[in-house]
Amino acid sequence: SQKIEQNSEALNIQEGKTATLTCNYTNYSPAYLQWYRQDPGRGPVFLLLIRENEKEKRKERLKVTFDTTLKQSLFHITASQPADSATYLCALDGAGGGADGLTFGKGTHLIIQP
Amino acid sequence: NAGVTQTPKFQVLKTGQSMTLQCAQDMNHEYMSWYRQDPGMGLRLIHYSVGAGITDQGEVPNGYNVSRSTTEDFPLRLLSAAPSQTSVYFCASSLGQGSYEQYFGPGTRLTVT
Numbered sequence: 001s002q003k004i005e006q007n008s009e010a011l012n013i014q015e016g017k018t019a020t021l022t023c024n025y026t027n028y029s030p031a032y033l034q035w036y037r038q039d040p041g042r043g044p045v046f047l048l049l050i051r052e053n054e055k056e057k058r059k060e061r062l063k064v065t066f067d068t069t070l071k072q073s074l075f076h077i078t079a080s081q082p083a084d085s086a087t088y089l090c091a092l093d094g095a096g097g098g099a100d101g102l103t104f105g106k107g108t109h110l111i112i113q114p
Numbered sequence: 115n116a117g118v119t120q121t122p123k124f125q126v127l128k129t130g131q132s133m134t135l136q137c138a139q140d141m142n143h144e145y146m147s148w149y150r151q152d153p154g155m156g157l158r159l160i161h162y163s164v165g166a167g168i169t170d171q172g173e174v175p176n177g178y179n180v181s182r183s184t185t186e187d188f189p190l191r192l193l194s195a196a197p198s199q200t201s202v203y204f205c206a207s208s209l210g211q212g213s214y215e216q217y218f219g220p221g222t223r224l225t226v227t
Binding site for chain 2: 032043044045046049102105106107
């Protein structure tokens with residue numbers, strides 16, 4: 001079955017530095033990969049989507065890479081701010097090509113220290 | 115747009131009781147789904163729908179029923195609540211073909227005693 005691994009330990013980064021989160025997956029070749037942000041007590045919020053034929057995607061201070069050979073995605077937040085503190089989830093499309101929901105990793109808790 | 119709305123926000127049930135978690139979206143999305151989120155387990159797909167009248171099972175469907183009579187609404191029914199169903203439930207919707215980012219509701223925190 002599909003397996004998605006994200007660093008379960010909290011990641012502490014100093015304000016202004018670049019935070020890099022990792023998402024590894026096995027037993028699957030997804031057509032795309034997504035990243036979400038989740039704040040305590042709230043639902044996940046979509047951030048970025050990257051397709052299998054794309055190496056990199058950017059949005060403001062966010063950058064996502066997708067290496068289908070390594071079966072890995074990296075999520076970068078540059079010039080990090082305390083407001084970026086949250087849990088970040090990666091998700092892969094389901095076996096039905098995405099229409100039937102996503103498979104989520106457990107998330108990485110990011111803490112940006114002022 | 116209100117986006118995806120869920121009711122109630124909190125619910126306490128006794129074992130064996132039944133209830134319906136409501137979910138509605140006003141974005142005219144064809145695709146809707148239900149997830150549960152448990153500590154250490156992440157989000158897991160319960161049921162999903164690709165359009166009105168069409169539903170299918172996800173990863174953890176046992177103990178839950180769904181129906182999709184309209185594009186806007188996708189209720190989740192707990193038939194006979196069990197303590198193992200204590201969780202936070204999220205409803206999500208997405209556009210059809212070509213765009214799969216999910217829009218999540220605020221969640222329902224359910225406790226079964």
